[in-house]
Amino acid sequence: MTAEVIVDIAHSEVDKIFEYRAIDGVFAGSRVKVPFGGRVVDGFVMRLKEGSDFDSSKLKSILSAVDDVPALNAECLKLVDDVSARYHCPKALVLRLFLPGEMRKGTVRELYKNVALFAKDVQVSPRAKAQAAALGYMKEALRADYTDLCAKFGRGAVFELVKKGALSLEKERVARTPYAAIAAESPEHALTEAQKRAVESICASDKTVQLLHGVTGSGKTEIYLTLIAKTLKEGKSAIFLVPEIALTPQMFKQLRARFGESAAILHSGLSAGEKFDEWWRLRTGEAKIAIGARSAVFAPVENVGVIVMDEEHDQSYVSESSPRYRTDEIARLRAEYNGCKLVLGSATPSVETYLKAREGEYGLLELPERINARPLPEMIVADMRREVRRGNNTPFSAALRDELAECLEKGKQAILFINRRGFAQSVICRECGYVAKCASCDVSLTYHSEENCLKCHYCGAQYHMLSACPECGSVHLSYTGTGTQKIVGELKKLFPSARILRMDNDTTSGKEGHYKILKAFSEREADILVGTQMVAKGHDFPAVTLVGILDADMSLHFSDYRSGERTFQLVTQVAGRSGRAEEPGKVVLQTYDPENYILRFAVNNDYKGFFGHEISLRKATAFPPFAKIVRVMVTAEDDKKALETLKEVWFSLKELYDGRPGEFLFFNKMRAPVKRIQNKFRYQVLMRLKSDKLLPEVYARSVPHTSRDVLVYVEENPNNLS
Numbered sequence: 001m002t003a004e005v006i007v008d009i010a011h012s013e014v015d016k017i018f019e020y021r022a023i024d025g026v027f028a029g030s031r032v033k034v035p036f037g038g039r040v041v042d043g044f045v046m047r048l049k050e051g052s053d054f055d056s057s058k059l060k061s062i063l064s065a066v067d068d069v070p071a072l073n074a075e076c077l078k079l080v081d082d083v084s085a086r087y088h089c090p091k092a093l094v095l096r097l098f099l100p101g102e103m104r105k106g107t108v109r110e111l112y113k114n115v116a117l118f119a120k121d122v123q124v125s126p127r128a129k130a131q132a133a134a135l136g137y138m139k140e141a142l143r144a145d146y147t148d149l150c151a152k153f154g155r156g157a158v159f160e161l162v163k164k165g166a167l168s169l170e171k172e173r174v175a176r177t178p179y180a181a182i183a184a185e186s187p188e189h190a191l192t193e194a195q196k197r198a199v200e201s202i203c204a205s206d207k208t209v210q211l212l213h214g215v216t217g218s219g220k221t222e223i224y225l226t227l228i229a230k231t232l233k234e235g236k237s238a239i240f241l242v243p244e245i246a247l248t249p250q251m252f253k254q255l256r257a258r259f260g261e262s263a264a265i266l267h268s269g270l271s272a273g274e275k276f277d278e279w280w281r282l283r284t285g286e287a288k289i290a291i292g293a294r295s296a297v298f299a300p301v302e303n304v305g306v307i308v309m310d311e312e313h314d315q316s317y318v319s320e321s322s323p324r325y326r327t328d329e330i331a332r333l334r335a336e337y338n339g340c341k342l343v344l345g346s347a348t349p350s351v352e353t354y355l356k357a358r359e360g361e362y363g364l365l366e367l368p369e370r371i372n373a374r375p376l377p378e379m380i381v382a383d384m385r386r387e388v389r390r391g392n393n394t395p396f397s398a399a400l401r402d403e404l405a406e407c408l409e410k411g412k413q414a415i416l417f418i419n420r421r422g423f424a425q426s427v428i429c430r431e432c433g434y435v436a437k438c439a440s441c442d443v444s445l446t447y448h449s450e451e452n453c454l455k456c457h458y459c460g461a462q463y464h465m466l467s468a469c470p471e472c473g474s475v476h477l478s479y480t481g482t483g484t485q486k487i488v489g490e491l492k493k494l495f496p497s498a499r500i501l502r503m504d505n506d507t508t509s510g511k512e513g514h515y516k517i518l519k520a521f522s523e524r525e526a527d528i529l530v531g532t533q534m535v536a537k538g539h540d541f542p543a544v545t546l547v548g549i550l551d552a553d554m555s556l557h558f559s560d561y562r563s564g565e566r567t568f569q570l571v572t573q574v575a576g577r578s579g580r581a582e583e584p585g586k587v588v589l590q591t592y593d594p595e596n597y598i599l600r601f602a603v604n605n606d607y608k609g610f611f612g613h614e615i616s617l618r619k620a621t622a623f624p625p626f627a628k629i630v631r632v633m634v635t636a637e638d639d640k641k642a643l644e645t646l647k648e649v650w651f652s653l654k655e656l657y658d659g660r661p662g663e664f665l666f667f668n669k670m671r672a673p674v675k676r677i678q679n680k681f682r683y684q685v686l687m688r689l690k691s692d693k694l695l696p697e698v699y700a701r702s703v704p705h706t707s708r709d710v711l712v713y714v715e716e717n718p719n720n721l722s
Helices: 074-087 091-098 103-104 127-140 148-153 154-165 194-202 220-233 244-262 272-285 296-298 327-338 349-360 384-390 398-409 484-494 512-521 563-575 597-603 606-621 639-659 695-705
Strands: 002-007 018-021 031-034 039-051 113-117 142-143 167-174 209-214 237-241 263-266 290-291 304-310 341-346 361-369 376-385 413-417 426-429 445-449 453-455 462-463 479-482 500-503 526-533 544-551 586-591 628-636 664-677 680-689 711-714
Touching: 002 031, 002 711, 018 031, 018 628, 074 091, 074 327, 091 296, 103 113, 103 272, 113 148, 127 142, 127 148, 127 154, 142 148, 148 154, 154 544, 194 209, 194 220, 194 341, 194 361, 209 220, 209 349, 209 639, 220 237, 220 244, 220 341, 237 296, 237 327, 244 263, 244 290, 244 512, 290 296, 290 586, 290 639, 296 327, 304 500, 304 544, 327 341, 327 586, 349 361, 349 606, 376 384, 376 398, 376 544, 398 413, 398 544, 398 586, 426 445, 445 639, 484 500, 500 512, 563 586, 563 597, 563 606, 586 597, 597 606, 597 711, 628 695, 639 664, 639 680, 680 695, 695 711
Parallel strands: 209 341, 209 361, 237 290, 237 304, 263 290, 304 341, 376 586, 413 526, 413 544, 500 526, 544 586
Antiparallel strands: 002 018, 002 039, 031 039, 113 142, 113 167, 426 479, 445 453, 453 462, 628 680, 628 711, 664 680
16 A cells, blocks of 8 residues: 655645555554654655555655544545645644644553552551552442552552552543643523524524524524534534634533533643543543634544534634635535534624625524614714813823723622723824833834733843933933733822732733633622623623723724724624623723714614625725635844845736736835844735636736745735735
């Protein structure tokens, strides 16, 4: 037998099939060790076949299989081909998406522990009291953890009992279970009539993709769980995707409560051992439900019966490193392969998704009311221009201060949202205008008061806080912009007795950081939760009756065609955290632009009004979904090499432009708005295409210009144009 192998080297020159003689224990999907270029490397067996296209006597042999069970199933192997072709990237790079990184590198394995078993009674010297005590204990217990037994009675005493044959030792596999302390309490709720209709419609529809558009608190999660329960009864598996790691433990808790050990979790916040064990539980079929953020779409489950993608509009579902895939596209490929439904859920669907549903490409189910007809929160718009005129220079409007005081007095909870972490956005010298910037990135540094340091939010570098301006020596430094740390400080002055938690990238960096903060807040250990967009999505806190949106304008005026859409989504999602139980909720929205049409639609919870306005605007200006924005990025540590490569890419693409000018709405080359990130200079060719027709040619004329020193990659409708 001959094995067709892809070697685990992500380079275009070796992105092809290599043939080896197969050995016993190797199957399609197996990870193997193979000789390659004078060294031993890892590879993946894509398929086995009889005979070879080459002289079989010259074929080298596979050295060994890495795992007893093939790591990749038939569906995964098919996906590798599809994803590689769609995103024009080496197959080795795609294959890596299917495995935990530490598993691929061989730095994590199964964990075992020694267990002591009672074998027989023996005579023990009266003077060996520890032996006698250990023997008596084991007669009752029959088995015990060897390390615990040694700690209890002494290693010498236990060793003697083993030597005498009283105890035997054996190895036992240890399951490294993430979030083991999560309580399992989630009774199945009876579906409302609207929820029943939604479940029935999804199951009966002939369309693969279904959009579940329901207002916040309308019961979308219960529909997901019902569909998963139905899938498990049919003997199939399920994939449940959420946009943020912060949401994963909360949803995992519900899945584990409902389905027990059938649920396994996959995300980057787990330890290497936890990821390894959860991945294998899914691969062997011990677990049937994979839940996680974007990367869980590659979970090794077989016979998938339903895929759920909650908060489908969220931009974190788009990968910003190669392969630059869209999660919904991968999920749809898997749904089509398995003949199952892909359910996209959101209170604020992306414009592209809702258009497809309106035009009939996707099924559309709408839940316009909250469960039990609970009212949506009352929206209070605070005009910050008036606050400034009144002399209020604090981050809080009078309305928000009053509502916070009333909320705390009633013993309820509040969430305050500001999408900027740290204390201040930048540090400026009032004498000469110097702005503290990162040495590796072309961006200003953010001041973090708790650590008293400056941080770059692009590369993560930290710097000592300035005591004086390095340009002119002045000590008159001022802070601009407000972040989560500053808000917490101001709150402590206003409400000294209030218990406050902060949730942002700084406070959630540790293991289970998100879970610990959310657990503490849900158990009423704090009165106010201050956070970035981590607090905006999917959370359900019954005691929260007030939400404050401190700077609703922050994302409104970005030079991005989606700025209005993102603002509408963010405001609606954050507002939806309020009043989800019996007590009605309130939202205070602070803005310097209260007449803005986007905010007006958000205040009235009018998604259809927003969509109608936005889709008309996009059509008139020929922006997605009526065109395709494509950016070819060129990055290198050497500015000159980056510029030279940009010219090569530009001239190659200009040939395409000159030959098909009617397909282009815009075409130009320029520096990227952020000129340097992580010591890499950045240039771009930006184009707007009428359709996808030229995309393969754009990739073909761009990506091959990548070299050892210069990276060239293509982005389609990029999330961030900076």
